[in-house]
Amino acid sequence: MKLKVFSRLLAMVAALAAVAANAAPGSVTLVPSDGARFLVHQRFDIRVEGQGTGPYSAKLWIDGHRATFTSGTQGTTTTDGISASGWAGFNQRGSSLTQKGWHTLTAELSDATGTTTTTSRIQVIDPFDAGKGERKLTKNIVIMLGDGMGVAHRTAARLVRYGVNAGNPNGRLEMEQFPGTGLVSTHSLNSIITDSAPGMACYTTGNHAFNGQEGVYPAHVTNPFFAPRVEYLAEYLHRTKGTSLGLVSSADLEDATPAANAVHTANRNNGTGIVDQYLDESDPSNSKAYGTGLRVLLGGGRRWFLPSTTLYSSRTAGTGYAGLPADLITGWNLPATPAGQGSPTRDLIAGFKGTGFAYASSNTELNALVGGQAPEKLLGLFGYGNMNVALDKIAKRRGVLPADASTFAVDDYMAPDQPMLDEMAEAAFKVLSRNHDGFVLMIEGAHIDKQSHLMDADRAIGETLEFDRAVGVARRWADKLGDTTVLVLADHECSGFSLIGALSLSGGISALKSLPSDSASLSPSVIPARQNAVGTYDFAGFPSYQILADGYPATMDIDNKVLVGFGANSDRYESWLSKPTPVIDSLLPSAFKGSGGILGQKGYATIPELRSIDKDGFFIRGHLNGEGQAVHTAADIPVSAYSTGNKAWLRFIGSQRNTDVFFKLMKAALGGDAPADENPEEVE
Ligand SMILES: [Zn+2]
Incomplete structure (x- = not known):
């Protein structure tokens, strides 16, 4: 029983200490952030922001010299009037530095409970530094x-x-x-x-x-x-x-x-x-x-x-x-x-x-x-x-x-x-x-x-x-x-994007089109026919496309076409065939998008997994959850x-x-x- 009271006291002391440590604005950041680089005379904005208990005030120094903010009213809760709810912000807009080398920005943000100080070191580079010998400008x-x-x-x-x-x-x-x-x-x-x-x-x-x-x-x-x-x-x-x-x-x-x-x-x-x-x-x-x-x-x-x-x-x-x-x-x-x-x-x-x-x-x-x-x-x-x-x-x-x-x-x-x-x-x-x-x-x-x-x-x-x-x-x-x-x-x-080989199938594209569907072959012990159509190493050979006068291939579906794998992929089916229509773009008027939109009604797929040409292809489980497409x-x-x-x-x-x-x-x-x-x- 005594032990229980003691541990409760310890918990209260710890809680009080946590409050004391939090007395001062939190999440305080200063931009430009540490390590940022600029040209001499290149313009940038300086901003210090944080969260705490208003009213707020702030100070700024550049290389130890006191600098002024262009927005952010001292001793107010609203500060610059553009900060998100719960945030305080002070800005210096359109700044620039003329001396090359390293500079130190220091900012203080104070609220009703205390002050938080943050610094960043930024580098200024002189592009006019011509160096040795004759020089000619890029125009x-x-x-x-x-x-x-x-x-x-x-x-x-x-x-x-x-x-x-x-x-x-x-x-x-x-x-x-x-x-x-x-x-x-x-x-x-x-x-x-x-x-x-x-x-x-x-x-x-x-x-x-x-x-x-x-x-x-x-x-x-x-x-x-x-x-x-x-x-x-x-x-x-x-x-x-x-x-x-x-x-x-x-x-x-x-x-x-x-x-x-x-x-x-x-x-x-x-x-x-x-x-x-x-x-x-x-x-x-x-x-x-x-x-x-x-x-x-x-x-x-x-x-x-x-x-x-x-x-x-x-x-x-x-x-x-x-x-x-x-x-x-x-x-x-x-x-x-x-x-x-x-x-x-x-x-x-x-x-x-x-x-x-x-x-x-x-x-x-x-x-x-x-x-x-x-x-x-x-x-x-x-x-x-x-x-x-x-x-x-x-x-x-x-x-x-x-x-x-x-x-x-x-x-x-x-x-x-x-x-x-x-x-x-x-x-x-x-x-x-x-x-x-x-x-x-x-x-x-x-x-x-x-x-x-x-x-x-x-x-x-x-x-x-x-x-x-x-x-x-x-x-x-x-x-x-x-x-x-x-x-x-x-x-x-x-x-x-990776070049894994070339189509290697007796009869080429027409044979590929007549293969039975692989789409239900989900067991690792079953080898999809379209996996067997991938020619690797010697079997890739040297694909040869016919290029027309306009500079583009007559068709991408040649009998030994280059085959591409995607290492950052999502779920999809792979048929190796050219897709007759593109998947619906993300940047279009909303009337064009979705399965019920202008393009969807004409049979365009909304995501790669639903592409009709791939319906007989083999299923590839992607690395990514919920993306619907490959990533960067x-x-x-x-x-x-x-x-x-x-x-x-x-x-x-x-x-x-x-x-x-x-x-x-x-x-x-x-x-x-x-x-x-x-x-x-x-x-x-
Ligand atoms: Zn992208």
């Missing part, structure tokens, strides 16, 4: 982003495009002809596995971000567009050199990769605000006081540009932004009240036209606009959501339905006349090259990733072929314009670099962090590199 930067493209995607595209003879590739992709190739690690601020938002943003800000976030640091704020910002490459170069920005993607333009060049948001899915910010921070009058200098925006996603009163519009107030914080506007020199921001009924196409953009909604219209003298600014929206993939666009152009398909996918997507990625790239270069102060251009092959997620190997390979044609366009423009650096890289690998992996990705005018490409050889790419590009643009020989760099 134009082109980032070719093959989303989800790992080494195996590149190899697969080469195998299909050129084939192999006696152990030697019969040709090399455009990207493989770049002189400098290296490896890049792809982790984000909160995981070894990144998604496309921080995956792209680390190249364009030099800073890591949380998954799902682009151009911002993590923060508990009431609107994702209020999160603390870090300046983009395009913003820095527009502000300091007057460059223009071009964004080209085969995805819906709200998607993470294009947005992570120009839009600051902690939620990659808030499409209304994302597309609004493209225009609102484009600096249409070319004041160079703020923004990106956006002059080219080509891709899908018309649904976000149409007023909410229009059929297939996706605009909502909840995915927009309204009334950015006053100190954010002041700190970043933004226009006070852009017209129509946050309004679901905003007609954004009219908004773009109003600032001088020419507009195309089809490939025919695009050709008409850039056939002669290109316009100064160009908006092209070629689908309601994601554009279609290369093989589906090519099928329509050829007028040949894919095997087992009864309609063309581009017709079902209500976008029958879409440009190929290389055609959009050509148009972008025509427009941007009119700016003699240079440009930044990002071109994304978005569906390499999306089709890898869906474990549609043939469409993923077709996407890589289309992307490589766009790389060829970029290389030719780099030669023509001079002083241009082109990078080909990915934000991460997707699906654990943590594998390093290859980067290939090419430059004219200087040897900036040399910087990318070897292994590097993803954030290093930003600093290497900016050193090339601001500090320069050794000049190239008079002739373009020879590869052989």
